[in-house]
Amino acid sequence: MKQFIQKVVEDNNFKAVRLLAILREIQAKYRCISTEAIDIIASLLKIDRTQIISIIEFYSFFHLHPQGQYDLLISDSITDHMLGKQSLMDYLSSQLNVEVGKVRDDGLISLNNTSCTGMCDQGPAGLINGYALTHLTQSRIDEIADLINRQIPLNDWPKRFFQVTDNIHKADLLLTTEIPQGAAIKATLERGLTQTLAEVKVSDLRGRGGAGFNTAMKWRFCSEENELERYTICNADEGEPGTFKDRILLNSYAHQVIEGMTVCSIITGSKQGFIYLRAEYLHLYEQLQLIIEQRRSLSLLGHNILESGFNFDIEICLGAGAYICGEESALIESLEGKRGIPRNRPPYPVTQGYLNKPTVVDNVETFFAAAQIAAYGGQQFAEIGTEKSTGTKILSICGDCSQPGIYEYPFGTTINQILSDCSADDVLGVQVGGPSGNFICNKEFDRTLAFEDLATGGSFIVFNNSRNILEIAKNFTHFFAHESCGFCTPCRVGTSLLKKQLDKIIDGHGSSGDVVALEELCQLVKSYSHCGLGQTAANPILSTLQRYPELYQQQLKDISFEPGFDLDSSLETARQLTNRNDVNAHLAQLDK
Amino acid sequence: MSKTITIDGKEIPFKEGQTIMEAATAANLYIPHLCHNPDYEPHGSCKLCTVKVNGRNCTACTFPAAEDQNVVNTSEELSADRKRITQMLFVEGNHFCPSCEKTGNCQLQGVAYHLNMLDNHYPHFFADREIDASHPDVLIDHNRCIFCSLCVRASQQSDNKNVFAISGRGINKRLIINSESGKLKDSDIDINDCAAHICPTGAILIKRTAYTVPIGQRLYDQQQIDQIALAKESDKND
Numbered sequence: 001m002k003q004f005i006q007k008v009v010e011d012n013n014f015k016a017v018r019l020l021a022i023l024r025e026i027q028a029k030y031r032c033i034s035t036e037a038i039d040i041i042a043s044l045l046k047i048d049r050t051q052i053i054s055i056i057e058f059y060s061f062f063h064l065h066p067q068g069q070y071d072l073l074i075s076d077s078i079t080d081h082m083l084g085k086q087s088l089m090d091y092l093s094s095q096l097n098v099e100v101g102k103v104r105d106d107g108l109i110s111l112n113n114t115s116c117t118g119m120c121d122q123g124p125a126g127l128i129n130g131y132a133l134t135h136l137t138q139s140r141i142d143e144i145a146d147l148i149n150r151q152i153p154l155n156d157w158p159k160r161f162f163q164v165t166d167n168i169h170k171a172d173l174l175l176t177t178e179i180p181q182g183a184a185i186k187a188t189l190e191r192g193l194t195q196t197l198a199e200v201k202v203s204d205l206r207g208r209g210g211a212g213f214n215t216a217m218k219w220r221f222c223s224e225e226n227e228l229e230r231y232t233i234c235n236a237d238e239g240e241p242g243t244f245k246d247r248i249l250l251n252s253y254a255h256q257v258i259e260g261m262t263v264c265s266i267i268t269g270s271k272q273g274f275i276y277l278r279a280e281y282l283h284l285y286e287q288l289q290l291i292i293e294q295r296r297s298l299s300l301l302g303h304n305i306l307e308s309g310f311n312f313d314i315e316i317c318l319g320a321g322a323y324i325c326g327e328e329s330a331l332i333e334s335l336e337g338k339r340g341i342p343r344n345r346p347p348y349p350v351t352q353g354y355l356n357k358p359t360v361v362d363n364v365e366t367f368f369a370a371a372q373i374a375a376y377g378g379q380q381f382a383e384i385g386t387e388k389s390t391g392t393k394i395l396s397i398c399g400d401c402s403q404p405g406i407y408e409y410p411f412g413t414t415i416n417q418i419l420s421d422c423s424a425d426d427v428l429g430v431q432v433g434g435p436s437g438n439f440i441c442n443k444e445f446d447r448t449l450a451f452e453d454l455a456t457g458g459s460f461i462v463f464n465n466s467r468n469i470l471e472i473a474k475n476f477t478h479f480f481a482h483e484s485c486g487f488c489t490p491c492r493v494g495t496s497l498l499k500k501q502l503d504k505i506i507d508g509h510g511s512s513g514d515v516v517a518l519e520e521l522c523q524l525v526k527s528y529s530h531c532g533l534g535q536t537a538a539n540p541i542l543s544t545l546q547r548y549p550e551l552y553q554q555q556l557k558d559i560s561f562e563p564g565f566d567l568d569s570s571l572e573t574a575r576q577l578t579n580r581n582d583v584n585a586h587l588a589q590l591d592k
Numbered sequence: 593m594s595k596t597i598t599i600d601g602k603e604i605p606f607k608e609g610q611t612i613m614e615a616a617t618a619a620n621l622y623i624p625h626l627c628h629n630p631d632y633e634p635h636g637s638c639k640l641c642t643v644k645v646n647g648r649n650c651t652a653c654t655f656p657a658a659e660d661q662n663v664v665n666t667s668e669e670l671s672a673d674r675k676r677i678t679q680m681l682f683v684e685g686n687h688f689c690p691s692c693e694k695t696g697n698c699q700l701q702g703v704a705y706h707l708n709m710l711d712n713h714y715p716h717f718f719a720d721r722e723i724d725a726s727h728p729d730v731l732i733d734h735n736r737c738i739f740c741s742l743c744v745r746a747s748q749q750s751d752n753k754n755v756f757a758i759s760g761r762g763i764n765k766r767l768i769i770n771s772e773s774g775k776l777k778d779s780d781i782d783i784n785d786c787a788a789h790i791c792p793t794g795a796i797l798i799k800r801t802a803y804t805v806p807i808g809q810r811l812y813d814q815q816q817i818d819q820i821a822l823a824k825e826s827d828k829n830d
Contacts, residue, residue, distance in 0.1 A: 040774075050757035050770040056761045057766075322761070339761075344636045344654040486739075487764035488637050493680035496763040497714055524676050527649055528639050 002040055004029060009044045016045045016357075019055060020320055020336030023062055024279075028130070032066040058339040058485075060114065060321030061130070061279050068103050068110030070148045072096075073144040074126040074136075077116035077241045078431075078475045079398045080460060085124045088136055089113075095145040109148055115323055115479060116241035117280045120398035121167050121405045128283045133161055164283060166248045167405025170421060172392045173384060174372055175253075175408045182300050184259045184374040184514070185266070189308050193267050196374055197223075203378030204390040208365035209235060209326070210433060210457030211532075212389075215370060218360055221350040222268045225358040232265045232273035232312075233354065233361040236333055239278055239323040240434035241479060242459035245394040246364040248406050251276075252282050253368060254291045260367030262301065263374040265312040268360055273314040276331050279321050288316055304536060311356060323483035327531050328361040329353075330485065341487045342531035365394055365458070385411035389450040391457070397422045398430075400464035407460075415454070424462045429469075429547075434459035435476035436536035439469075439543040469544050469551055470506050477502050477538035484533060491534030494525035499567060509565065510556045518552075519545060597661040599643075606657040608707050613641055613652040616665065617825050622818035623665050624674055624703050624793050626681075627740035628653035630825050632749055635741055638681070640674055640703065675707040683714045684763070686721065686735035687739045689795070693802035694794030696810025700738060701793075702817035717763070724769070726777035729799055730788045736795040743796055747787035755787055767795075 008025045012018035022041060026033050033041075033056050042049045056062040074080070074089055089111075093100055096109050103110040122134040128144075131154065140161065147157055168175060176192040188196040201216035215447035222230060234257065238246040249257055261273050277285065292314055303311050317335055319325050325334045329343035332354050353359020362370075369391060373381050381391045389411035400402040401424035409418065419427055429441045433456035440447060440454065447453050463472065483494040484559075501518045504510050522538035522545075529535050545552055566585045575585050594605040599616055607613035611634060616623050627638040636654035643652045644664040652665075664670065681687075681700060689695050721734035739758060744767075747755040759768045771778035781788060788796060807813070813818060 048754050048770050049756070049772075050754065050759070050768055053768060054757050058761045081818075256640035294705075344634075344651070346656065481762065484762040486760065486762040488639050489677050489680050489684075489738075490639050492762060492765060493684045493714075496717070497680070497683075500715060524673060528642055528673060528677060530636070530639070530651075 001030070005037060005040045006044065006345060014045060015337075016047050016051075017335070017337040018050070019045070020059075020334065021317065023052070023055065023319060024320060027062055030066070031069065031071065032063045034064070034066075036466070055147075055337070058322065059319075062320055066103065066107065066130055068098075068108055069151070070109045070128060070154075071130075071142075072109060072126060072128050073114035073117075074111070075115070075117040075119065075123060076113040076143060076475075076479070077120055077123070077485050078472055079120040079242060080116075080123040080125060081471075081475060082399060082463075082467070083124045088138065088141060091138055092141050092145075095141060096148065097278060107314065108151070114280075114321070115239065115483060116243075117154040118238055118244040118247050118278070119164065120242050120396065122165060122243060123398075127280060131162055131496065132164055132280065132283050134164055141397045158258065164247070164251070166252055167403075169397075169403050169405045170409070172408040173381070174369055174392055174394070174411060175406075176370065177376075178253060179256055179259065179372055179375040181295075181298065182254050182306065184256075184263050184371040185300060185306060187375045188266055189306065194261065197267050198379040200370060200373055201378070203369075203373045203381040205369055205373060205378075205381065206389065206451060207363055208393070208457065209363035209367065210240075210436075210455060212451040215362065215366055218350055218362070219264055219268055222270075222358045222360045225351060225487065228235050228269065229355075229357045230268055230270040231354040231357055231359040232261050232268065232270040232368055233328075233331065233359060234261050234273065234275045234364055235326065235328065235331060235361055236281070236364050237319050237326040238281075238364070238435060238458075239277045239326045239483075240457055240459050241476070242396060242398055242431065242434045242461040243457055244396040244398075245406055245458040247281060247284070249364050249368050249394070250281065250288060254288055255295070256371045257364055258291065258301070258461070259367045260362075260369070260371035260374070262305070262312055263371060264362065264367065265479070266305070266308075266310050266359055268358075270360070271311050271313070273312060274335055274354070275314060275316045277316055277318050277337060278325075279319045282318065285316060285318065292316070303432070305377050315340055319439060322485075323479075324485040324531075324533055327533065330531070331361065332359065338428035339485070341485050342533075344530075369465070370498055378381065386448075386450050386452070388452045393449055393456070393459045395449075397460045397462065399462035400424060400427070400467070401462045409449055411450045412449075413449050415440065415447055415449070418449070419445065419462065422462070424464070426464045428465045428467055429461045430463065431459070431472070431476075432442055432456050434461070435540050436532070439472070439547065440538060440549045440589065460491040469548055470555070472504075473540045473544045474502055474506055477537075480533065480540075484537070488528075488534065489530035489531035490525050491530060491537065494521065494529070494534065495537050497521055498538060498541065500567065505552060505555045508555060508557065511557060512558075514553045514556060515545070515549075595657075595659050597657050597659070597663055599663040600666050607682055610651070610657050610660070612643060612645070612655050612657050612663060615657045615825070616652065616663075617822065619627055620822055621665065622778075622822055623652045623819075624706060624818075625653055626699055626703060626738060627742065629742055629745075629790065632742065632745040632750045635745070638738070638740060639677055642674070642677075644670070671707060675704075675709050676713065678704050679709055679711075679713045681738045682709075682712050683716045685717075685719060685737060692736065692737070692794045693797065696807055696813045697805075698794055698812070699792035699817065702812040702820075704756045705812065706817045708741065721766075724776050725799075726775040727779075727799075728777070730776060730781055730785040731797045731799055732767070732776055733795055733797065734767060738793055738795070739765055739767065740792055742792065743767070743787045746790040747781075747785065750781075750786035753785070753787070755779045755785070757782045774778075798827055 330340035401422040641652040
């Protein structure tokens with residue numbers, strides 16, 4: 001083990017900022033990062049063991065104890081549930097003879113849930129040893145169980161198990177006019193940096209991650225900093241459940257995304273860029289690496305790009321299973337080899353980002369659009385969309401529609417139009433922007449896709465009338481409790497309290513004041529949390545409570561007080577201890 | 593002319609680089625806090641010091657003071673919400689003041705009294721947490737840890753050690769000890785370390801000192817936390 005770790009740490013130049021990459025390799029090889037491994041890494045990197053332990057315990061894909069030789073994770077996204085995830089999970093568990101959340105006694109297999117893997121258009125989905133599995137069905141599970149029991153190496157599994165398709169159903173400005181390689185860089189160099197930044201300004205491009213900050217302004221702020229060591233980061237930690245458009249952009253339009261990063265870096269004077277790729281997209285890693293090498297050989301990356309005197313290169317860094325790292329300052333912390341805890345702001349990343357140097361962090365789609373704007377100018381882009389939201393938005397549509405996949409729309413398009421295009425019938429509502437966005441009901445479908453109306457980072461989940469609103473809110477609320485980083489009190493404790501309180505109501509243990517208490521808690525978590533995660537964690541409850549208050553009220557018992565738990569089942573431990581199960585060892589609920 | 597901000601209608605001077613908390617404390621205004629201690633870099637995690645700055649919630653211990661800031665520190669809404677945040681800390685861990693030897697000297701309890709907290713409001717988590725009594729002089733009762741990270745910072749910034757760290761994620765967050773066994777006895781901690789004395793609650797205690805001062809004669813038995821905090825902290829911000 002010592003030799004292996006020594007080699008891994010050497011390959012990472014003994015740099016503690018590379019800790020995630022180092023731990024990923026050790027986890028992959030030994031299925032955990034053991035105490036022994038921790039001590040070896042600590043001494044090689046000259047850091048304390050607690051720094052390593054705290055990272056292992058923060059990221060979902062690192063473990064202190066060995067996982068199975070085949071580590072199988074099934075996506076817990078609401079869309080996977082709608083495609084029958086739960087019964088598949090039960091079937092898997094029984095076929096493979098392993099409990100969910102456990103490792104089988106022989107160490108061959110471990111099975112667990114994981115947050116949305118970004119395959120909502122081809123679910124139910126999962127990950128095996130980090131690689132994406134799509135279109136899981138009962139018969140495929142039979143095949144998988146057989147392969148595992150015969151201990152067939154993953155490389156010899158049928159390729160179709162791992163097939164990930166783009167599913168582009170509607171292309172507009174950006175997806176139809178892919179730029180030739182190098183076109184944006186050449187245009188930028190010919191036009192001049194100031195003029196190109198002016199074109200980005202003309203386009204009025206706003207950040208595509210959801211927050212919508214003006215891109216030209218961000219780039220200008222960074223370029224005006226006194227500190228000359230600057231960085232460019234592409235946020236490919238696409239973790240919002242129901243979002244998968246960056247997966248397509250990185251699979252089929254990676255050149256243009258990287259070109260956008262390069263243009264940004266030439267303008268801001270950054271020499272080093274990072275693509276922070278979510279661990280769930282491990283299957284894209286190698287092909288992205290090849291594209292980067294190819295671009296180096298074409299002088300589109302690296303030293304003296306197209307003989308312009310500009311130097312810029314890119315490194316791909318993989319995450320390790322933490323939704324919070326999609327928040328830009330948490331992402332930067334993660335890139336520095338730390339836990340993904342959002343920073344206090346100010347200062348903002350444009351002044352003090354990666355290694356406290358000026359840093360531009362933009363979404364994959366933002367760079368993708370920026371490349372087009374740099375190549376062809378900002379006017380065409382600005383003419384599309386609405387006054388406050390120019391250009392187009394790429395949506396990841398999934399859920400109850402016959403054609404889930406990628407749709408590109410000009411901003412200002414109505415929800416009605418989108419639903420008709422993706423062939424969604426009998427629609428109850430749509431979750432726009434994922435769990436952190438809003439649930440809109442079928443009376444609001446004349447609303448539009450725009451920062452000023454319905455903003456979205458790309459997630460668009462359709463629900464038909466057979467779906468249970470409370471179950472949807474529950475799935476999202478549990479997601480946030482699981483993904484809260486734990487830094488601040490209102491989010492750490494509040495998201496878990498929201499989960500408890502909502503479950504109490506849904507499970508029929510709520511009484512008259514409980515919905516009021518739920519709403520009060522929602523407002524508290526929303527108003528006092530440290531970052532966007534906590535500030536939006538109550539949205540699934542708030543947006544459904546506002547539209548369907550009666551659904552929540554119906555769950556309540558008609559008494560003034562109801563215990564928040566089942567009295568009788570709480571006595572089960574006592575019954576077992578006393579070896580009793582007679583009538584007197586049971587307690588009736590108050591109203592029964 | 594020194595620059596000023598307005599807190600609850602009062603003009604307060606501030607120096608460039610000061611946080612709202614620092615400016616307020618220097619002007620003898622108390623903003624409730626737990627994870628903040630002027631001796632250490634601010635952390636901004638407990639959120640008790642949330643104030644409204646021009647209508648927006650900001651964390652006073654980390655947010656820089658700047659001109660034209662109209663800060664609300666005292667309002668019914670803020671008091672009610674700060675009480676709720678304190679209650680969250682109470683239900684997250686296992687805090688039983690009557691049987692805790694820190695009672696009367698505990699900042700969590702002191703803040704709770706200051707905010708007129710009379711119950712826990714939220715359901716308890718009954719977290720399964722351990723006690724580490726392995727060290728001859730210092731004891732950790734993890735039941736009472738509120739993750740303020742003051743011990744982490746004190747150990748690093750004052751003691752030049754690195755005895756503590758925060759690990760885990762979300763509600764599974766936990767305080768860990770830097771030693772091979774994970775126990776305090778095998779760590780570098782010393783009874784004279786700042787980190788051994790900084791805990792605002794009863795999570796880190798010095799053994800055999802519990803009742804040297806009788807209950808009733810302790811710090812917050814005599815005065816409210818706002819007066820004690822200002823007396824202790826205001827000179828540090830001048």
